[in-house]
Amino acid sequence: MLQRRLLLSHRLPDLGLRRGLATQQPPLSDGSCERYDIAIVGGGPAGCTMAAALGSLDAMSHMRIALIDSGKLSDIRKWEPPIDTYLPRTLQITASNQRFLKRLGIWHWCFEDRIQGYSRAVVTDALGKGKIDLDAPNAYSGDPAFMIETKNLVSGLLKAIDHNGSCIDVLERSKVVNMASASSTNANPAAVKWPTITLSDNRQLQARLVIGADGANSCIRKYANIGTYGAKYAQYGLVATLCLQEPISAAFQRFLPTGPIAMLPFPGGFANLVWSLDADLIQLLKSRISSDIVNAAFRLSPIEMDRIYDLLRTDASTELITNEIAWRLQSNANATNDSSAPPLVAAVMAKSSFPLQLRLVDSLTADRVALIGDAGHVMHPLAGQGLNMGLEDVQCLVQVLEGAATSGEDIGVVLDRYNSQRYVRNLAMQGIVDKVWHVFGARSSLVASLRSLAMNGLDHLPVIKSRMIHAFMQ
Amino acid sequence: MFRRAVWRLQPVWNSRYHSTQTQNTQPLSSISPHELEKFTRISAEWWDPNGSFKYLHTMNRPRVQFIRQTLLDMHKSPKGSVLANLRGIDVGCGGGLATESLARLGISMVGIDAAKENIMMARMHQQQDPMLASKIEYRNETAESRLGDTQQKNEFDVVVSLEVIEHVRDPFLFVKSLVDLAKPGGMVVLSTMNKSAVSWIVDIVVPEYIMQSVALGTHDYSKFIPPEELMQMLQACGAQTLDIQGLILNPLSNQCFLVSQDCCGPLLPNIGVQANYILAARKKKD
Numbered sequence: 001m002l003q004r005r006l007l008l009s010h011r012l013p014d015l016g017l018r019r020g021l022a023t024q025q026p027p028l029s030d031g032s033c034e035r036y037d038i039a040i041v042g043g044g045p046a047g048c049t050m051a052a053a054l055g056s057l058d059a060m061s062h063m064r065i066a067l068i069d070s071g072k073l074s075d076i077r078k079w080e081p082p083i084d085t086y087l088p089r090t091l092q093i094t095a096s097n098q099r100f101l102k103r104l105g106i107w108h109w110c111f112e113d114r115i116q117g118y119s120r121a122v123v124t125d126a127l128g129k130g131k132i133d134l135d136a137p138n139a140y141s142g143d144p145a146f147m148i149e150t151k152n153l154v155s156g157l158l159k160a161i162d163h164n165g166s167c168i169d170v171l172e173r174s175k176v177v178n179m180a181s182a183s184s185t186n187a188n189p190a191a192v193k194w195p196t197i198t199l200s201d202n203r204q205l206q207a208r209l210v211i212g213a214d215g216a217n218s219c220i221r222k223y224a225n226i227g228t229y230g231a232k233y234a235q236y237g238l239v240a241t242l243c244l245q246e247p248i249s250a251a252f253q254r255f256l257p258t259g260p261i262a263m264l265p266f267p268g269g270f271a272n273l274v275w276s277l278d279a280d281l282i283q284l285l286k287s288r289i290s291s292d293i294v295n296a297a298f299r300l301s302p303i304e305m306d307r308i309y310d311l312l313r314t315d316a317s318t319e320l321i322t323n324e325i326a327w328r329l330q331s332n333a334n335a336t337n338d339s340s341a342p343p344l345v346a347a348v349m350a351k352s353s354f355p356l357q358l359r360l361v362d363s364l365t366a367d368r369v370a371l372i373g374d375a376g377h378v379m380h381p382l383a384g385q386g387l388n389m390g391l392e393d394v395q396c397l398v399q400v401l402e403g404a405a406t407s408g409e410d411i412g413v414v415l416d417r418y419n420s421q422r423y424v425r426n427l428a429m430q431g432i433v434d435k436v437w438h439v440f441g442a443r444s445s446l447v448a449s450l451r452s453l454a455m456n457g458l459d460h461l462p463v464i465k466s467r468m469i470h471a472f473m474q
Numbered sequence: 475m476f477r478r479a480v481w482r483l484q485p486v487w488n489s490r491y492h493s494t495q496t497q498n499t500q501p502l503s504s505i506s507p508h509e510l511e512k513f514t515r516i517s518a519e520w521w522d523p524n525g526s527f528k529y530l531h532t533m534n535r536p537r538v539q540f541i542r543q544t545l546l547d548m549h550k551s552p553k554g555s556v557l558a559n560l561r562g563i564d565v566g567c568g569g570g571l572a573t574e575s576l577a578r579l580g581i582s583m584v585g586i587d588a589a590k591e592n593i594m595m596a597r598m599h600q601q602q603d604p605m606l607a608s609k610i611e612y613r614n615e616t617a618e619s620r621l622g623d624t625q626q627k628n629e630f631d632v633v634v635s636l637e638v639i640e641h642v643r644d645p646f647l648f649v650k651s652l653v654d655l656a657k658p659g660g661m662v663v664l665s666t667m668n669k670s671a672v673s674w675i676v677d678i679v680v681p682e683y684i685m686q687s688v689a690l691g692t693h694d695y696s697k698f699i700p701p702e703e704l705m706q707m708l709q710a711c712g713a714q715t716l717d718i719q720g721l722i723l724n725p726l727s728n729q730c731f732l733v734s735q736d737c738c739g740p741l742l743p744n745i746g747v748q749a750n751y752i753l754a755a756r757k758k759k760d
Contacts, residue, residue, distance in 0.1 A: 035604060058554045062580045192604050208605075406542055406554075407535040408575025410603060413523070 036066045036169075037411065038401075039197055039207035041176055041220050043069030043076075045091060045150060046373025046390040047213030048157035049101070053398045055165025056104050059405040065168045066205060067161070068197070070175040077158035079151055081111055088239040088350045089150045090272045092264065097391040098146050105164070110148065110156030116265045117143030120250035122340050126302050127257055131340050145251075147264050147272060175200040179210065179223035181367060194412065195224075195368050208412040210369045211397070216359060218375035224366035230359035230378070235259055236282040240289065240351035242271040245344045252342040257302050261294075263342045273348070276356060284312040286353055291345040292325040298341050304328055358434055364423050365415040370397060377426045379434070389429055396421050517595040520569040526687065529723060530571060532730045536721055537636060537752055538575040540732055541663050544717055544754040545632060548661060557581050560631040563655055565617045566638035570596030570610070577609035581632065585612045586620060617651035628657045636665045636752075639704075640697045646707050653711040658759040662713050665721070665752040669698040672748035685725070701735075701747050705755075713755040720746035 038054065040047045051067045054060045067073075093101075101107045120135045161168055178198040194206045212220030221228065247269040253262040259276030266272060273294060277285060285293065296308055311321055359378035364371050373390030397418050404414040523531045542557070549556045558580035564573040567585035569592060577583045587593050593614040600606050613620075617635075621627060633656045635648075642648045652662050667673045674695055681688040705715045720733045737746040 037605070058552060061553065061555050062558060192602055194604075206604075208603075405578075406539055408538040408542070408572075408578040409535065410574075410578070 033196070034066075034203070034205040035064070035194075036205055036207040037063035038065045038209045038211060039205060040065065040067045040211045040213055041069075041197070042212065042214035042218075042373075042375070043067055043071065043073050043154070043158075043170075043172070044213060044215060044373065045153055045157070045387055046375075046394060047211070048154055048161065049106070049391060049394045050211055050213060050372060050397070051165060051168050052106050052157050052160045053104050053394060054401070055161055055168050057398070057402055057405075059402050061167055063167055063405070065165075066171055066207070067168055068171045068174050068176060068199070070173060070200075073158055073170055073172040076151060076155050077162065079155040081114055081149075081152065085243075085349050086114070086241045086266050086270050086272065087149045087151055088241050088272065088352050090239070090264065090266075091148055091150050091153060091387045093146045093148060093153075093391070094388050095142060095144050095146075097388055097395075100391065100395055104160070106157055106160045108156075109159040109163070110152050114149060114152050114267065116147045116249070116267050118145055118147065118249050118251055118265050119143045121145075121253065122250060122342075123253045123255075124340050125255045126305075127255075133340065147266055171199070174203070176214075176219055176223075179220060181224055181369070193368075208368065208410065209401075209415075212369060212371045212375045213373050214375055216357065216374045216378040218371065220369060221361065221371055221375050224369040226366055226369075226371065227362040228359050229362075230357060232355060232357045235276050235278055235356045236353050237356050238273070238275040238277055238282055238285060238289070238351065238353045240273045240275075241266075241349040242273050242291075242294065242345045243347040243349060244269045244271055244342075245346050248343055250342075252298065252340075254298055256297065256305065258305070261297050263294075263298070271342075271345075273351075281309060282353055284309065286351065288312055288318070288321075289348055289351060290318065290322070291348055292322050294345045294348060296325045296329065300325075300328055300332070304332075358430065360427065360430060363419055364393075364426070365419040368412040368415075370415050370418055372397060376422075377430055379430045385429060389426055393422055393426075514598060516591070517569065517598045520595060521571075521599050528728065529681075529687070529725065529730075532728050533721060533723060533750070534571050534575060536730050536732045537665060538572060538579070540717075540719060540752050541576065541632070541634065541754070542579055544663070545661060548716070548756065554579065561629070562632040562634060563620075563630045565633065565635040565652060565655075566641075567596060567612070568592050570599055570612065572634060572636050573610055573612075574600070574603070574606060576632075576634065577606050581609075583610045584630075585610055586615050586617070587612075588614070588616050590614050617648065617655060621651055621654055627654045628660075630655050630660060631657055632661045632663065634663045636663075638666075639664055639699060640666045640693060645697075645699060645704075646710075649704070649707045650711045653708065653713045653755075653757055656713070656757040658757055660757050661716075662708065662755045662757060663752065664704060664755075665750065666704070667693070667698045667750055668748055669695070669700045670748045673698055673750070676749040701744075701751055701753060704753060708753075708755045713757045715753060715755045718747055718751055718753045720748070721750040721752060722746075723750070 040051050047067065047069070051065065054063075054065055098107065120133070122131070122133050124131045158170075161170065176197055177200050180196045180198075192206070194208055195210050196204055196206045197210065198204050210220060210224075212218050212224070214220055242263065247267075248263070248265045248271060251262065251264050253260055258278055258281060261275040262273070264272040264274065275285075275297070293308065297305060300308070308321065308325065311324060316324075357378050361371060361376055364376045372393040374386060376393060377386075377389060379386055379389075400414060400417045400421075401411050403417075404411045519525050520527050522528075542554070545557060545560070546552060546554070560581045561584075562576055562581040563584045563586065564570075564576065565586055567573045567587050570585055573583050573585035573596065585593075585596055587596070593612050596612045600610055600612070633652045635652055639645050639648055649664075652664070656662050667677045677698075678693050678695060682690050682692060701718050705718075708715055718735050720735065720737070721730060722733055723730045732752075733746040735746050736743050
């Protein structure tokens with residue numbers, strides 16, 4: 001009798017509650033709608049770090065987590081690094097983020113012999129001859145920053161997920177084609193108000209929390225109706241792998257009026273080039289870039305560089321350009337012996353390019369949706385801070401979710417804590433980097449001399465310099 | 475500091491918590507649409523983390539964290555997965571705030587409350603989280619009627635009763651029922667308010683008279699219980715107290731945290747538990 005009453009109590013009335021549930025089910029023939037606690041959309045560095053971090057937590061071990069990506073993640077997991085070169089798409093990771101990855105037991109899954117730590121950064125201004133040499137003193141144990149190939153990191157993350165993320169389902173080659181946000185789906189107050197994701201193979205899944213880690217053109221952000229504002233810089237980033245005449249363990253950056261050029265160290269005499277260029281120049285340089293042009297860009301004056309660009313525009317032969325640069329470098333002996341210039345480049349290998357933009361979001365969260373990484377903030381790569389902000393997003397969100405999980409809260413409704421901690425910091429960082437770009441993009445001689453004065457001034461103030469390094473290392 | 479009060483046995487049945495009920499569950503289907511709408515509204519209000527019950531939500535977090543940590547310590551495992559094998563009961567579950575949280579930790583929960591409205595509300599809210607469907611069973615009954623009905627003692631690994639004992643007529647009998655529900659070696663968790671000047675100000679004067687966030691007469695100072703009195707009651711019922719911690723609410727930042735009993739050092743003993751506190755005890759193995 002008792003049992004019968006019990007059963008009755010769980011059967012729900014006609015006007016009632018279960019129907020609300022039922023309408024949430026997909027109107028599909030197969031009718032399957034899988035439920036997850038967390039659905040992470042995007043298997044890039046930010047999304048994979050999120051998944052690996054959640055997979056390593058005891059508090060999350062009873063949760064179901066999906067990692068969704070349209071690419072073939074299993075291929076990236078099995079990635080075998082090429083022995084004679086480095087990939088051009090790289091990431092700079094600060095020491096605090098590296099410690100985070102180490103703590104999670106992720107770092108050792110990457111090929112550590114392909115990671116270069118560095119403690120010195122030389123920044124110069126081509127127009128005003130300003131220079132600042134940031135050298136982390138030995139007092140700091142370890143390097144303040146690390147260079148790693150994007151694929152090396154993601155591959156390591158996927159291995160870590162495979163190894164200790166038993167609660168994570170990796171759904172690869174699945175594109176999100178729709179997301180019905182939580183509030184729009186049903187007015188019934190007793191109904192499940194979780195966002196429903198539809199995948200390209202018509203599968204549907206419902207999650208308590210959807211984490212959008214799907215990059216600058218995030219579709220999760222779009223479906224969640226989170227507005228963005230911002231501008232394209234009308235610039236492109238040109239990245240390439242450089243083979244140097246001698247190995248380096250420092251980063252070099254030079255602000256040219258056309259955009260900053262940076263050389264970042266990799267082991268074994270390799271380096272990574274990140275060069276921001278206007279749209280017309282990127283077309284010229286992408287096909288014609290050579291070791292001579294990179295050497296010139298780090299040494300010649302902006303006026304001389306304009307001359308090289310003119311030659312490129314008139315479709316001059318490679319030989320002519322090589323001779324032109326060789327002549328200019330020779331006649332400018334100072335430039336070649338300049339200690340702030342990086343070693344000479346012997347060869348330019350694998351290259352690629354992408355548009356640069358600044359994109360700000362109205363909020364990092366919506367109802368049961370959180371954005372991390374580039375989905376929540378796109379900025380100029382000149383400071384190499386893009387992924388570092390993304391990893392800080394991950395650290396913050398993981399902390400919020402772990403706190404909520406250990407106190408038994410619904411992790412989909414605690415996102416305000418994440419937004420309030422990250423939103424303003426992200427805006428500030430984006431603002432600073434944008435200002436730096438505008439200040440160094442100015443061709444006016446007044447601005448140029450002021451910024452060089454400031455840089456040279458800073459270079460002679462060790463206290464402020466060490467503070468900058470410290471702030472950078474956190 | 476603490477009054478060395480000696481509790482007296484009061485074998486009087488409390489009308490609210492000790493009424494014998496024959497009908498312990500009522501199917502939702504017997505409700506009129508009008509009532510359903512009403513409960514939906516109340517439930518939404520109860521469950522709004524920024525609504526009038528906001529501090530209830532705030533205080534729920536450290537309480538559940540305390541229960542989780544004490545259970546993990548007791549089972550000598552840092553892994554949250556041990557909780558999935560446990561059965562728990564929340565006596566006086568109200569709208570199911572703590573019941574849902576404990577179920578999300580993995581514990582299979584039974585939530586009971588003497589008020590039918592609360593059970594309605596709790597069931598209503600449970601529907602919003604499909605993963606809770608198999609984890610919680612709400613029933614309109616009391617601890618005593620459950621013990622009487624099922625003829626089954628020693629059912630649960632963890633027995634929880636938060637902010638209930640200060641409303642019952644006979645605290646000793648209530649504590650005894652809770653201990654009876656627990657398995658030998660199981661855990662009993664109670665939270666309530668100390669009988670002190672601090673608790674009078676913090677739990678009655680401020681919320682009921684100054685901020686008026688709590689209805690007048692919600693709490694009766696005479697029913698507040700000092701921790702050592704509660705410890706003695708538990709001891710008499712066969713449960714050994716494991717840990718007591720104070721709960722401090724900061725209404726401005728809307729944050730609540732746990733403090734140890736002697737958080738201000740040995741010179742000011744028991745300063746942490748002057749107002750709200752939470753206590754965990756372990757039922758002795760026979």
